[in-house]
Amino acid sequence: MMANHFFYSRLMKKSLEKYRILSIVVIFTVILTAFWVINIANLLQKHTRALDNIQKMILGDSYNIQLNKYDLYDEQSQCDTHLKDLTGYPECLSKIEWLRISWQTHSCYAELGVDGSECSFLRYLSEVESFCPIMDNRKFVKRRRKAQINRELKGLLDLLPEYKNHLVSNTFMRARLKRIWPDWLEGIQHYINGVNFSWPDSLDHCKHCSSDDMTCFNLCQSTKITGQPFLYGRPKLNILLHLEFLSNAFGDNLFETQVSRGGALGELVQWTDLIGALYILGHRLTITYEATNAKSLLSYSDHIPCMVKSNEYDLVYTDITGFRQLDITQIRTPLCKFRILDTFGTEAPYNRKAERWGGLHLNLQQFYTFFPHSPDNTFLGFVTEISPFKSKSNQSLSKPIALIYGKQSYMWNNKTNYLRILSDYFELHGM
Numbered sequence: 372m373m374a375n376h377f378f379y380s381r382l383m384k385k386s387l388e389k390y391r392i393l394s395i396v397v398i399f400t401v402i403l404t405a406f407w408v409i410n411i412a413n414l415l416q417k418h419t420r421a422l423d424n425i426q427k428m429i430l431g432d433s434y435n436i437q438l439n440k441y442d443l444y445d446e447q448s449q450c451d452t453h454l455k456d457l458t459g460y461p462e463c464l465s466k467i468e469w470l471r472i473s474w475q476t477h478s479c480y481a482e483l484g485v486d487g488s489e490c491s492f493l494r495y496l497s498e499v500e501s502f503c504p505i506m507d508n509r510k511f512v513k514r515r516r517k518a519q520i521n522r523e524l525k526g527l528l529d530l531l532p533e534y535k536n537h538l539v540s541n542t543f544m545r546a547r548l549k550r551i552w553p554d555w556l557e558g559i560q561h562y563i564n565g566v567n568f569s570w571p572d573s574l575d576h577c578k579h580c581s582s583d584d585m586t587c588f589n590l591c592q593s594t595k596i597t598g599q600p601f602l603y604g605r606p607k608l609n610i611l612l613h614l615e616f617l618s619n620a621f622g623d624n625l626f627e628t629q630v631s632r633g634g635a636l637g638e639l640v641q642w643t644d645l646i647g648a649l650y651i652l653g654h655r656l657t658i659t660y661e662a663t664n665a666k667s668l669l670s671y672s673d674h675i676p677c678m679v680k681s682n683e684y685d686l687v688y689t690d691i692t693g694f695r696q697l698d699i700t701q702i703r704t705p706l707c708k709f710r711i712l713d714t715f716g717t718e719a720p721y722n723r724k725a726e727r728w729g730g731l732h733l734n735l736q737q738f739y740t741f742f743p744h745s746p747d748n749t750f751l752g753f754v755t756e757i758s759p760f761k762s763k764s765n766q767s768l769s770k771p772i773a774l775i776y777g778k779q780s781y782m783w784n785n786k787t788n789y790l791r792i793l794s795d796y797f798e799l800h801g802m
Contacts, residue, residue, distance in 0.1 A: 456504070457503075457504070459504075459707055459734075460502060460503055460504055460707065461706070461707075462502050462705065462706075463496065463502050463503040463504070466496050466500070466502045466503070467489075467492050467493070467496065467503070470485065470492045470495070470496070471492065474487060474492070475487075476676070477676050477677065479676070479677035480495065480677060483495055483499055483677060490506075493506055494506070494509065497509070499677070500705070501685075501705055501707075501708070502705055516606075516607045517603075517604060517605060517606065517607060518605045518606065518607040518608070518652060518653035518654055519607075519653045520559060520563075520602075520651065520652070520653055521650055521651055521652075521653050522556055522559075522651070524548065524549065524552050526650075527548060527646070527647065527650045527651075528545055528548065528549075530646070530650070530656055530657075530658055531544055531545060531646075531658060532658055532659070532660060534660065536619050536627065537617060537627060537660055539627060539628075539630045539631050540617055540626075540627055540630050540639060543630060543636075543639055543643075544639065544642075544643045544646075547640070547643050548643060548646075548647055550756075551754060551756060552647075554754075555647055555648075555651055556651075559651055562602070563602065605652075605653075606685075607653060607654060607655060608654045608655070608685040608686060609654070609655045609657075609683055609684050609685050610649060610654050610655065610656050610657070610684060610685060610686045610687075610688065611657050611659070611665065611668060611669070611684045611686070611687045611688070612642070612645070612646060612649075612656060612657070612658045612659070612688045612689075613658075613659045613660075613662070613665040613687065613688070613689040613693045613697070614642055614658070614659070614660050614689075614690070614693070615660070615662060615689055615690050615692045615693030615696055616635065616638055616690050616692060616693070617635075617639075617660045618660055618661050618662065618692075618693075618696075619660075619661065620661070620662070620696075626638070637714065637741060637753075637776075638690075638712070638714060638741075640753050640754075641712060641714075641741055641751065641752075641753045642712065644753045644754045645688065645712070645751065646658065657684075662693070662696035662697060665689075665693070665696075665697055666697060666698075666701070666702060668683075668684070669684070669687075669697065669702040669704055684704070684708065685708065686708055686709075686710060687704060687708050687709050687710070688710045688711075688712065689709065689710075689711060689712070690711060690712050690713070691711060691713060691728055691731065694709060694711055694731060706733060707734075707737075709733065709737060710737055710739055711731065711733065711737055711738050711739065712739050712751070713738040713739065713740060713748070714740065714741040715740065715741070715742075715744055716738055716740040716744040716745045716747075716748040717729060717731070717735065717738045717748065718735075718745055718747060719735060719747065722735060735747040735748055736748065736749050737749070739751035740752075741753065769798055770796065770797055770798045771796075771797055771798065772797065772798045772799075772800055773793060773796075773797035773798070773799055773800070774800050774801075775790075775793070775799055775800070775801055776801075777801060
């Protein structure tokens with residue numbers, strides 16, 4: 372009898388360890404996904420036809436040469452900008468052409484370093500307005516603080532807006548972050564220990580690399596495991612997260628009123644996990660629910676054309692409704708900065724088709740999905756919580772639990788028999 376108890380205890384310990392490891396792996400996967408998608412240099416792609424047309428564009432009368440998208444060279448300043456790849460910067464060349472003609476229309480351009488040279492145009496459009504890629508000879512110029520891993524939960528909770536009309540969603544998000552924060556910490560430590568460095572001394576060495584030290588940079592890049600994002604030496608991004616689906620203006624606060632009844636929990640889970648991942652990676656976050664608040668953060672002056680205020684954010688995360696409400700023609704934020712949380716994803720025909728949930732005309736990889744529906748989109752996912760293993764004596768005698776995705780009753784029309792058969796074998800939970 373004692374032997375049976377001994378072996379049963381060992382079995383329980385192994386089971387607990389198994390579930391703990393699974394939980395860490397899930398957290399690690401979400402961190403890796405969030406980190407990966409904000410560091411992919413070639414996220415956006417342009418159609419070949421558009422690139423071919425760019426090569427045929429003619430400059431203004433003062434430049435009687437053909438525009439070449441790969442090499443823009445200013446003989447006067449002897450500055451070789453050498454734009455190797457404009458993938459992901461569809462508006463770069465048109466902005467350069469506009470500046471050549473109009474840079475003297477307002478003094479703000481000169482105040483920001485524009486002097487009429489090709490070099491100054493590209494410095495402005497890459498480092499001030501972000502319409503063009505950073506020039507090769509400027510990539511290691513120290514321009515911003517480096518991101519540091521952030522392990523303080525209180526700072527994260529303080530970021531969540533405390534609006535009276537959003538108490539239910541706020542309570543849900545806070546409870547989730549508090550509950551799984553230990554797993555987040557364990558997951559990021561697992562990433563640090565197991566992915567970034569292949570020899571012990573490289574961690575301290577890379578943390579002290581100078582931003583313009585190419586030897587140090589190359590050495591640190593070589594110490595990471597191939598194919599994994601580098602954790603240290605990253606810029607601290609300024610990110611706006613606009614949760615329009617919780618807006619008071621969206622369907623008379625439809626989603627917010629349904630949170631306590633199971634509605635919109637999938638979206639709320641994913642947004643909460645995204646916020647947690649970006650925060651622990653050390654980025655600066657601003658969270659809004661109402662379009663008016665988001666627009667005020669992205670606004671620009673009609674009297675000062677230089678885009679500085681609306682370019683303070685490196686990335687803007689929102690949903691399809693939020694993208695429409697922000698009205699990009701007013702805020703002038705470059706399209707490449709948007710990331711759209713899109714539960715089911717958007718395929719190419721619907722990206723061009725004018726309808727309620729389509730017609731955004733973004734690059735397909737700017738859509739972040741709840742499930743990996745299509746390789747055309749970016750799979751963001753969410754954290755799956757794993758409950759502690761219960762001992763046999765505490766386990767209920769109820770059926771196994773099955774999760775079905777479809778939170779509204781209309782989604783299950785004509786599926787009664789299907790659900791009845793499932794219910795014979797499982798305790799059904801909707802999502």
